[in-house]
Structures are given as structure tokens and as C-alpha cells.
Amino acid sequence: MSGFDRLHPALQHHIVNSLGWRELRPFQEAVIPEILDGKHMIVLAPTAGGKTEACFFPVASRMLSENWSGLSVLYLCPIKALLNNLDVRLQHYCTLLGRRSALWHGDVKSSGRKRILREPPDCLLTTPESLEVMLDSPTIDARAFLANLQVVVVDEIHAFAGDDRGWHLLSVLERASKLAGRELQRVGLSATVGNPKTLVDWLAGSCTGTRDVYLPPPSVSNEADVKLDFVGSLENAATVISRLHRGEKRLVFVDSRARAERLAAELRQLQVTTFVTHSSLSQEQRYQAEEAFATREDCVIVATSVLELGIDVGNLERVIQVDSPPTVSSFLQRMGRTGRRAGTTRNCLFLATKEAALVQAAALIDLWADGFVEPIVPPPLPYHVLAQQLMALVLQESGIGRNEWFNWVEGVPGFQEMPGSRIEQLVDFMLDQRILWDESGILAMDQEGEATFGRRNFMELFSVFMSPPLFTILYGRQELGSVDQMTFLSKQDGPRILLLGGRAWQVNHIDWARKRAYVEPTEARGRTRWSGEGQGLGFALSQSIKRLLAGDATRDWWSRRASEYLGEIRHEYAWLHPESTVVVQSAGGECQWWTFGGSGANATLASELSIEIGKQVRHDSFALKFDHSLKLQDAENAIQAILERDASEMRPPVEESAIDGLKFSQCLPKQLAIEMLSRRLQDIEATTKLLGQSVRYVSMP
Numbered sequence: 001m002s003g004f005d006r007l008h009p010a011l012q013h014h015i016v017n018s019l020g021w022r023e024l025r026p027f028q029e030a031v032i033p034e035i036l037d038g039k040h041m042i043v044l045a046p047t048a049g050g051k052t053e054a055c056f057f058p059v060a061s062r063m064l065s066e067n068w069s070g071l072s073v074l075y076l077c078p079i080k081a082l083l084n085n086l087d088v089r090l091q092h093y094c095t096l097l098g099r100r101s102a103l104w105h106g107d108v109k110s111s112g113r114k115r116i117l118r119e120p121p122d123c124l125l126t127t128p129e130s131l132e133v134m135l136d137s138p139t140i141d142a143r144a145f146l147a148n149l150q151v152v153v154v155d156e157i158h159a160f161a162g163d164d165r166g167w168h169l170l171s172v173l174e175r176a177s178k179l180a181g182r183e184l185q186r187v188g189l190s191a192t193v194g195n196p197k198t199l200v201d202w203l204a205g206s207c208t209g210t211r212d213v214y215l216p217p218p219s220v221s222n223e224a225d226v227k228l229d230f231v232g233s234l235e236n237a238a239t240v241i242s243r244l245h246r247g248e249k250r251l252v253f254v255d256s257r258a259r260a261e262r263l264a265a266e267l268r269q270l271q272v273t274t275f276v277t278h279s280s281l282s283q284e285q286r287y288q289a290e291e292a293f294a295t296r297e298d299c300v301i302v303a304t305s306v307l308e309l310g311i312d313v314g315n316l317e318r319v320i321q322v323d324s325p326p327t328v329s330s331f332l333q334r335m336g337r338t339g340r341r342a343g344t345t346r347n348c349l350f351l352a353t354k355e356a357a358l359v360q361a362a363a364l365i366d367l368w369a370d371g372f373v374e375p376i377v378p379p380p381l382p383y384h385v386l387a388q389q390l391m392a393l394v395l396q397e398s399g400i401g402r403n404e405w406f407n408w409v410e411g412v413p414g415f416q417e418m419p420g421s422r423i424e425q426l427v428d429f430m431l432d433q434r435i436l437w438d439e440s441g442i443l444a445m446d447q448e449g450e451a452t453f454g455r456r457n458f459m460e461l462f463s464v465f466m467s468p469p470l471f472t473i474l475y476g477r478q479e480l481g482s483v484d485q486m487t488f489l490s491k492q493d494g495p496r497i498l499l500l501g502g503r504a505w506q507v508n509h510i511d512w513a514r515k516r517a518y519v520e521p522t523e524a525r526g527r528t529r530w531s532g533e534g535q536g537l538g539f540a541l542s543q544s545i546k547r548l549l550a551g552d553a554t555r556d557w558w559s560r561r562a563s564e565y566l567g568e569i570r571h572e573y574a575w576l577h578p579e580s581t582v583v584v585q586s587a588g589g590e591c592q593w594w595t596f597g598g599s600g601a602n603a604t605l606a607s608e609l610s611i612e613i614g615k616q617v618r619h620d621s622f623a624l625k626f627d628h629s630l631k632l633q634d635a636e637n638a639i640q641a642i643l644e645r646d647a648s649e650m651r652p653p654v655e656e657s658a659i660d661g662l663k664f665s666q667c668l669p670k671q672l673a674i675e676m677l678s679r680r681l682q683d684i685e686a687t688t689k690l691l692g693q694s695v696r697y698v699s700m701p
Contacts (some may be wrong), residue, residue, distance in 0.1 A: 003032030003674065004583040007057060009063040014096040015057070028054040031214050035059060035187060035477035040204040040211045042157070042188045042196045046336045046346065049216075051189045054157070056090065059151050059187075060097060063122060070148035071120040074176070076128055076169070080105045081286070083125045086155070094123055105130050120145060121352060128160075128169045134176055136461070142179055149180040154203065157188035158329060158376055161199060164663075167382040170205050170412045171389045175396070183207050191336050192329040196553070202378060206411020224335060224346040226365055229559040230358050234259060237322050237351045238266035242299060248317035249293070250300045253334050255323055257304055258479040263322065264302045264543040273299040277307060305330065307337075315341055318661040319348045323357035328368050358565055360537070363544035365557060374538060381676040382414045387426060387667035391445065391453065391461055394436065399444045402427065404441040422672060429669040450665055454588055471515045473498065475505065484536045485515065485661065489681050490603045494616055497522065512661030536599025537621040539686035545622070546596035550576040580694045587700055591626040591635040597690045600683030605642065605690065607652040632697065639695060647687035651678050 004012065004024050005408070015021050024032070027045050034041055036056035045051045059073055075090065077083045087103045094101040102121035104113060106129075116124065117140060121135040135142050152173055164513050177184045188203045196213040204211050231237045241252060254260045257278040264276040273296065275289040293301040301307070304326075312594070325331050339346035350365070352358035354684060386409070393405050406423065409415055415423075427443075430436045437446035453461045472483040483498065488510055496507040498519060505519035537545075549570055554563050581595045595602060599621045606619035613634060615627040626635050642650075654677040659665050665673060 003029040003036075004060075006033055006036055006061075008061040010064060010097060011057060011061050014093075018096050019645070025050050025054075027214065028057070031055070031057045034062075034212055034214065036062060038062075038185050038209060040186045040200060040207055040209055041214065042190070042193065042200040042203065042212075044190055044193055045214075045216050046191055046195055046332075046339070049191070049336075051191075052086065052089065055153055055187050055189060056093060059153070060093065060099070062150070063099065064097060066120070068148060068150055071122065071124055072148050072150045073123040074131070074149065074152045075123060075125045075155065076131070076152065077125065077155045078127070078165070080107060080127065081290075082155065083127070087125055090125065094121075099191060101125065104134075116284040117145065128165065128172050131172050131176065132168070132392060135172060135179070136392050138398070142392070142396065146176055146179045147181070147339075149176060149184060150182075150312045151187065152176070154186070154188045156190060157199070157203065158190045158193050161202060161376045161378055164379060164382055164385055166378050167385040167412060167414045168201075168388070170203075170414075171385065171409050173579045174205060174409050174411045175393070177207075182210060185209070191563060192332040192373055193376060194329070194373035199376055200514060202413055205413065224339070224348065226335075226348050226350075226368075226557050227559065228352070228358075228361055228365060228555075228557055228562045230355075230561045230565045233353050234263055235266055236352055238263055238270060240351060241320060242267060242270040242272045245318050247298045249297055249315070250318040250320055250500075251307065251316055251334075251337055252300055252302045252320045252322060253307070253325070254302060254304060255325075255478060256481045259322070260302045260304055260480075267302070269301055273578045275299065275301040276303070278304040296394045307334075317344075321348055321350045321361070323352055323354065324350065324361035324364055327374050327541070328364060328372055329374050331368060332373065337544060354436070355565060355569060358562060359545055359548065359569060360541070361568060362555070362558070362562070363541060363548045366548060367540060367544050367557070372540060374540065378414060380414070380679045381418065383418070383422070383426060383668055383672045383676050384662050384664040386418070386423070387430065388416055388461065388664050389428070390430070390443070391436070391449065391667075394443055394445055395461070399442045402438060402441050402443050405443065424665070425669060426672060429672075430667050433666065435667055471510075471517050473505070473517050473519055475519055477523070477628045480505070480519070483517075485601070485658075486516065486534055487599070489625060489652075489655055489658050489677055490607065492616065492618075493656045495522075497618070500688070510657065512657060515661065532599055539598035539601060539683060539689070542596040542598040542621050546576060546594075547578050549573045550578040575698045575700075577696055578697045581690065582698055583632070583639065584630045585697075585699045586636075588628070589631075591630055591632055593624040593626070593639060593695075594622060595624065595690050595693075596622050598683060598686055600681065601686035601690055603681055604647070604650045604652050604683065604687050608642045608645070608650055609638050632699070636697060643691050643695070645691070647684050647691055648682075650682070651685060652681040654678050654681065 029051055031043055031054040043051055043054060063072055077086065082183060083105055090101045100121040102116050102124040102128040104116055104124055134140050134145065153529065154160065154169065160169050173184065173186065180204050186203050186207065188199065193199055196215065200211045200213050223301060231240055236688065252263065255264055260276055260278050264274045267274040269589040275293045277286045277289045289301065293299060319335050319338050321334060335346050335348040349385065350361045352361055389409050390405055393408055427547035431438055434446040436443050470481055471485055471488065473480045487647055498505045498507060504522050506522035507517050507519050509518045575584065581593060583591060583593045585591050595605065597605065602619040602621065602624060606617045606624050613630065615630065618625040654674050656674065658677055659673045662673060
């Protein structure tokens with residue numbers, strides 16, 4: 001029996017007659033029986049590949065067959081724009097079946113929310129933050145509202161799982177399940193996850209039901225037309241874009257808002273119909289640009305990562321990437337916007353404006369060609385999320401027993417790792433700080449908690465972890481780009497130096513609350529031809545860069561210009577070895593240990609070496625730089641000393657001011673905050689691999 005045959009007859013009828021579909025896609029046929037059987041699932045398929053229908057059709061079939069009533073399905077998305085985009089489609093499907101769908105997020109008017117509470121729909125599209133509001137609001141009877149809940153769908157699950165929003169998501173799902181009085185079926189959808197089996201366990205949390213993963217066939221996931229060219233500047237990129245693929249709709253990704261505006265201006269000067277969208281524009285401005293782009297042909301929209309997620313911008317012919325995204329996952333999300341129509345192929349043209357970006361893009365494409373996608377690793381020890389959940393439960397229950405509250409969220413994997421003594425320490429601290437008070441074993445909000453989080457009816461408590469973990473780098477008012485917040489977590493003595501835009505910048509001030517860093521030019525470091533600049537790179541991509549530079553083979557997808565420049569760069573790194581790390585002593589005596597270990601592992605090694613030799617060792621994603629006064633023999637002795645150590649015991653020191661950048665940092669004892677940030681700086685797996693590699697020593701003439 002096919003998946004289609006197992007669907008409710010009414011749904012079968014409307015798929016064929018109302019939607020006009022001759023058949024379901026093969027992967028939809030494969031997924032439908034799994035969801036009908038109530039399994040917790042991770043469903044992977046290319047962007048715009050029909051994941052929504054593959055999930056929602058069997059859920060709707062169960063709704064009809066099992067005669068669910070009231071609110072039975074929650075459909076959660078990471079951003080409001082995606083919810084708005086899906087709302088029309090799911091409303092249409094529900095209406096065909098005599099059911100109702102509704103939308104709830106921060107932009108939905110009070111009258112609309114009251115209507116939803118008065119007459120609950122069968123399916124509610126919302127965000128985890130809005131769900132938190134429903135759970136905690138004194139004007140909403142959450143138990144009655146969620147009493148009939150059966151299924152939770154989490155779209156673009158990769159956008160949650162890699163940061164603290166994922167822990168918040170799982171927390172509210174655990175609480176919603178307890179209010180409903182049953183285990184909720186959990187289904188996660190994504191185009192790009194490198195470790196789906198691990199992720200389905202993460203999503204299922206405390207659930208006992210069967211778990212499974214659907215993976216697309218390899219031929220589907222890797223079939224694409226990818227090209228890499230070197231153009232040398234943003235102006236040249238605009239010229240190439242204006243001349244290529246005329247008459248087609250093109251989506252161009254860039255790495256910062258400032259470069260998006262610059263490229264859009266260049267394209268308009270070349271008489272190209274151009275729209276632009278990024279996070280600094282108002283919601284209305286972005287909506288107008290995306291709507292105009294969706295209805296036009298022969299035009300370009302220039303975007304930052306805001307268009308990575310599956311927001312519909314119509315049938316798209318081409319994706320162009322200026323320079324390189326930081327991960328294969330991000331690349332797949334972007335390229336997945338193409339190839340939607342029958343007879344078309346997913347495609348992406350890389351236009352590198354800098355040699356560093358050329359190397360990174362080439363190495364990233366190599367990883368993709370090998371079938372690699374980064375595993376998603378949730379950040380460890382989310383103590384600040386647990387503190388937020390404790391306060392939320394106090395509001396939800398109008399006071400909660402000190403011995404009872406943790407039962408609501410104990411199924412969250414990130415909380416299960418925490419020793420009980422640490423959890424008690426957290427509660428004691430919140431009591432000492434008068435954030436909470438304890439009356440006969442019942443916890444309630446105290447004076448400081450009310451003053452800090454009670455503004456606007458505790459909205460500060462609900463707007464949980466929305467800001468991205470990126471810092472904007474500013475030189476005066478000029479935006480230079482963005483770097484991962486991990487760049488600033490490790491403690492450093494002396495000035496902190498960044499490499500951005502091909503030159504060195506000294507950090508003068510870090511605004512942790514607003515996630516901004518202010519810099520000025522410096523010659524403190526000798527400028528290399530290229531280096532591990534900008535956002536810290538991971539171990540896999542850094543190692544791919546090393547293999548690329550140490551090799552001599554070209555690729556079919558490289559342009560002639562890309563091949564020539566990569567050949568020149570390889571010549572400068574002829575001393576590299578693909579299976580070893582290399583310590584290089586320059587003619588001037590400076591030592592550098594080229595590990596290509598990624599930012600996390602190199603931060604850990606730099607910390608250990610700094611302690612070992614008593615002088616600061618700097619690092620980026622590729623190399624560790626010793627003080628110029630250090631002799632090669634001293635560097636060798638220090639390296640040999642740390643090669644014998646256990647990577648799991650290496651704890652990089654934390655920049656204590658980074659605690660101010662944590663949401664709900666007021667609730668954390670300093671010890672817990674530093675322990676959490678220190679664990680998050682570690683990359684134990686990558687560090688272990690580096691310590692296992694042989695070390696070669698080279699003196700340059």
C-alpha cells in the first residue's frame with residue numbers, strides 16, 4: 001500500500017481534484033507512512049522540495065481519521081516571515097478539509113489573538129517565543145487551550161538546534177506536553193543537517209515513542225551546477241552579474257548589510273532592476289522588496305542570510321554567492337532556492353572578490369562535493385535558559401514548588417547534563433539576588449525580578465534568545481562585517497586584533513549588550529596575503545582549506561581565473577602537508593604553528609601554549625602565532641608538552657566581560673557563567689584530532 005493510499009479518503013480526493021496533483025513525490029510517499037504511525041521524525045529534503053506537504057498531509061489525515069478537535073497541531077517556525085509565507089498554504093489545505101488554521105506571532109493584532117483563544121483553530125502557526133507567552137500569560141488558560149494538542153511540527157529545525165533558541169524550544173515543548181497530558185509527536189523539517197540521527201534524539205527529548213529519520217537519496221542531494229570564479233572586487237562582481245543570465249531572476253547572497261547595499265547600488269548604476277533585503281530594513285521594506293522580486297522577471301535581489309530560510313520568492317532561476325558562506329549547510333540552504341521547476345537543476349555561481357574568499361569557497365565546494373554537511377552541536381550547559389524557564393514556570397503556575405519546578409523541564413537534554421548541585425546553586429543565587437523569593441517552599445517573583453524582567457508585563461522574559469550570535473564590526477560608522485561572538489569569548493592579554501577585509505584591526509571597545517565591536521586600523525600584525533579572517537571557521541572547513549592548498553589538482557567547476565589565482569596561492573604554501581601540522585619559522589625569526597584546526601580548537605591550543613611558555617600566543621582559524629622573541633626550540637618544547645595532554649581537560653580562559661552578553665546573566669552565579677562559556681569555547685573533538693597529528697618543523701629562507 002502506498003503512502004497516498006493510507007491517507008484519509010477526503011484528503012486523497014482534494015490532493016487529486018482540488019490541488020490537481022497527479023501523484024506525490026517519491027520522498028513524500030516514503031515519509032507519509034512514518035508520520036501516520038506517530039513516529040518522532042527528522043525529515044530532510046532540498047529547500048522547496050515539498051517537506052511541508054510530506055509532513056502536513058499525514059498529520060491532517062490523522063486529524064480526520066482520529067477525529068481530533070480543538071487545537072491539535074502546532075507548527076513552529078524560527079521567523080515570522082516564514083510563518084506568514086506558510087499561513088496561506090496551510091489555511092488553504094485546512095479549508096479544503098473543513099478545518100481551520102491560524103497565525104499567532106508578535107505582529108498579529110490583539111483582536112486576532114482573542115479570536116484564536118475564543119475559537120481555537122485545528123492548526124496554529126507560531127514561534128516558540130509566542131508559545132511561551134501563551135503558557136505564561138495570566139489571561140490565557142493554557143491547560144484548556146492546549147488540552148487537545150497532539151502534534152508539533154518544527155520547520156527549519158537547524159535554525160534552532162545550533163544555539164540557545166533550541167534549548168528554549170525544547171523547554172516549551174516539554175511544558176506544553178505536560179499541560180496537554182500526553183506525549184506529543186514531534187516532527188522536524190530541514191534541508192541541511194549533518195547529524196540527523198543525533199538531532200532526532202535531541203528533538204524527541206523525554207519522549208518514549210519510536211524515532212526515525214528520512215534522508216534524501218544521495219543523487220538528489222548532490223545534483224547541482226556549481227561554478228567558482230575570481231572577480232577581484234565588488235564592482236567587478238556587479239559587472240559580471242549584470243552581463244550573465246539576462247532575462248532571468250537572480251538571487252545574490254553577500255556577507256554583510258553594508259556590502260549588500262553597495263552591490264545593489266553598483267547594479268542599479270548598470271541599469272539592472274535590483275532589490276535589496278537585509279535585517280536592518282524594516283519589516284515593511286523587506287516585505288515590499290521580496291514581494292516585488294517574486295512577481296518580476298529579469299531582476300536581481302541582493303540579500304544577506306535573511307533569505308536563507310525557505311521564504312517563497314517565486315520561481316528562481318539563479319543563485320549567485322559573492323565570496324563564501326561560512327558553512328556547507330548555509331550553502332545548501334541558499335542553492336536550494338533554485339531547481340524548483342521540472343527540468344531545472346539547482347545551481348550556484350561563486351564570485352570571489354578576495355583571495356581569502358576564493359580559497360574558502362573552493363574548500364567549501366570540495367566538502368559539499370564529498371557529501372559533507374556540518375553536524376549541529378547544541379551549545380552545552382545552558383544555565384541561563386534554565387533560569388529563564390524557572391521564572392517562566394513561576395508565572396505559568398502563579399508560584400511553583402521549589403521541589404517541583406524542575407520536573408516540568410527535566411526532559412530537556414541540555415538540562416539533564418547539569419549536576420543537581422549546580423541547579424541548586426542557581427536557585428540559591430536567584431533567591432540571594434532577590435530575583436525570586438521562597439515562602440514555605442513556594443517560589444515566586446521577588447522585588448529585583450519584578451524590576452528587571454517585569455516591564456511591559458514580563459515581555460523581557462518572553463523575548464528570549466532572538467539576537468544572532470554575531471558581532472557587527474564598526475570603524476567609526478562604517479560597518480566592516482560580522483564575526484562570531486566566539487571570537488571575543490576567550491580571554492586575551494594585550495590588544496585584540498581582527499583580520500577583516502584583507503587588513504588588521506585593533507579592537508578598542510566591545511559592546512556585549514548590543515553585540516558590536518569598535519575597531520581602528522593597526523599594523524600590529526604583519527599582513528599576510530590571506531588568513532583565517534572574519535567569522536571563525538570550523539574544523540572541517542579549515543582542514544579542507546589545508547588539503548586544497550597542499551594539493552595540486554584542479555576542479556572542473558573552477559574558472560580559468562580561479563585556477564590561476566589558486567595556483568599562485570598554493571605556490572606560497574608549498575611547505576604544507578595534508579596529514580601534518582607545520583611549525584614555520586620565518587626569516588625574521590617569528591614562529592607560527594599552522595594547524596588549520598578551526599577557531600575553537602586553535603583557541604584552546606593557544607590558551608595552553610600561552611600558559612606553557614608564559615607569553616601570549618595569538619590564533620585565528622588556521623594558525624597560532626608565537627611572540628616574535630620566542631625561539632623555534634622553545635616553541636617546539638611547548639608544543640611537545642601539550643601534545644601529551646587530554647583535550648577534554650583543556651579549558652580556555654573566558655573574557656569575564658562576555659558574561660554581560662548573556663541573556664539573563666543577572667540570574668547566574670559568576671562561577672556558573674564562566675563554566676558555561678568555557679565549555680562553549682572548547683572543541684574537544686577537533687582538538688583531540690589535532691593532538692593526534694604529527695608536527696613538522698620548517699625554517700623559511
